[in-house]
Amino acid sequence: MNIDGGNKDMMPKLSDEFLLSSYKKAVKLNIDSYFLYLLITEIKRRNLVVNIK
Incomplete structure (x- = not known):
């Protein structure tokens, strides 16, 4: 199942920050x-790094 309907930019309007x-x-x-999975997928797609303290 493709959750994003084939769109490679799942969250294009959301800033990296x-x-x-x-x-x-x-x-x-x-x-x-x-929901965390969706966020992590987009974070990885954008090659971002998460620093959790």
Whole structure:
């Protein structure tokens, strides 16, 4: 199943900074693992690095 409908830019309007911030907050709040998967997939696609303290 292709969750993004074939679109390679799953979250094109989301800035890198907001994407990383959203991921950190989702981890802190113990958000659903599938949502985290979507964020991680986009973070990897953009070659970003997450620093969680």
